[in-house]
Amino acid sequence: MLRFFVATTNPGKLRDFSAAAETHHRERGGHRDVNASTHSSALSEPSVMNQSLLDSDVLFEPLPGLKEIPAPAEDEPTFAGNARVKAIYYSSFAAGELVLADDSGLEVDALDGAPGVRSARFAVDSQFIAAGIDDIDRLNNLCLLERMRDVSAGQRQARYRCVLAAARDGACLFSGDGTVEGEILTAPRGDGGFGYDPLFYLPEMGKTMAELDLATKHRIGHRGRALRDLLRRMPPTR
Numbered sequence: 205m206l207r208f209f210v211a212t213t214n215p216g217k218l219r220d221f222s223a224a225a226e227t228h229h230r231e232r233g234g235h236r237d238v239n240a241s242t243h244s245s246a247l248s249e250p251s252v253m254n255q256s257l258l259d260s261d262v263l264f265e266p267l268p269g270l271k272e273i274p275a276p277a278e279d280e281p282t283f284a285g286n287a288r289v290k291a292i293y294y295s296s297f298a299a300g301e302l303v304l305a306d307d308s309g310l311e312v313d314a315l316d317g318a319p320g321v322r323s324a325r326f327a328v329d330s331q332f333i334a335a336g337i338d339d340i341d342r343l344n345n346l347c348l349l350e351r352m353r354d355v356s357a358g359q360r361q362a363r364y365r366c367v368l369a370a371a372r373d374g375a376c377l378f379s380g381d382g383t384v385e386g387e388i389l390t391a392p393r394g395d396g397g398f399g400y401d402p403l404f405y406l407p408e409m410g411k412t413m414a415e416l417d418l419a420t421k422h423r424i425g426h427r428g429r430a431l432r433d434l435l436r437r438m439p440p441t442r
């Protein structure tokens with residue numbers, strides 16, 4: 205059994221990690237998943253994983269007591285830097301355990317890569333307000349639509365980027381990263397996912413990220429790719 209304590213304050217990320225664990229378990233031949241997807245091909249690419257992973261279940265549990273822990277500053281210029289800072293910081297609250305942190309966000313070509321590492325703080329940074337709306341994801345989405353009001357249909361390319369870092373007792377041990385390419389719509393579609401998902405359109409799927417089931421999001425999304433990359437890079441003996 206390989207257990208990560210996931211140190212994130214974002215419930216949407218936690219749901220993605222639960223879906224990832226279900227996928228890994230299912231592909232080892234387990235039967236724990238009651239919502240088995242019909243798109244289960246090569247979801248976790250087991251052939252490229254190290255033997256300890258093939259032999260074990262991967263568990264992602266929320267870091268115990270996270271609500272009481274003050275959040276660290278996320279002021280690094282890169283996703284990798286912030287993921288590392290978060291993993292190292294939170295690992296001191298779970299002695300001897302593997303602690304996983306995620307830093308992720310959206311890069312929009314027409315905005316020169318913004319909001320990037322500032323994705324969670326996009327509306328606040330832009331001093332964007334909308335009457336009666338205080339949900340931060342909705343504000344960020346409205347802010348994005350406003351900033352892209354004059355960007356034409358062929359110029360709306362964007363990507364999600366995710367970096368995961370694993371630390372134990374204050375030392376960062378390994379990491380992984382993943383991206384997924386898409387386009388920013390002019391109006392939201394779908395009610396799954398979180399964050400920018402209703403505006404993030406995947407041309408090959410004909411759907412937004414908010415219209416995908418979690419197993420498919422894991423298969424093609426930035427977080428699923430980062431997780432497979434991290435597991436591939438994990439040293440075989442821990």
Ligand SMILES: O=c1nc[nH]c2c1ncn2[C@H]1C[C@H](O)[C@@H](COP(=O)(O)OP(=O)(O)OP(=O)(O)O)O1
Nearest residue numbers: 212213214306307308309310323324398399400401
């Ligand atoms: O799959 C995704 N689907 C939609 N939106 C996403 C996704 N992945 C990242 N995002 C957006 C949400 C947030 O605006 C920012 C992450 O900010 P980021 O600082 O990494 O996370 P957070 O503050 O929500 O939680 P925490 O730092 O405790 O992990 O990018």
Ligand SMILES: [Mg+2]
Nearest residue numbers: 213278307324
């Ligand atoms: Mg954050």
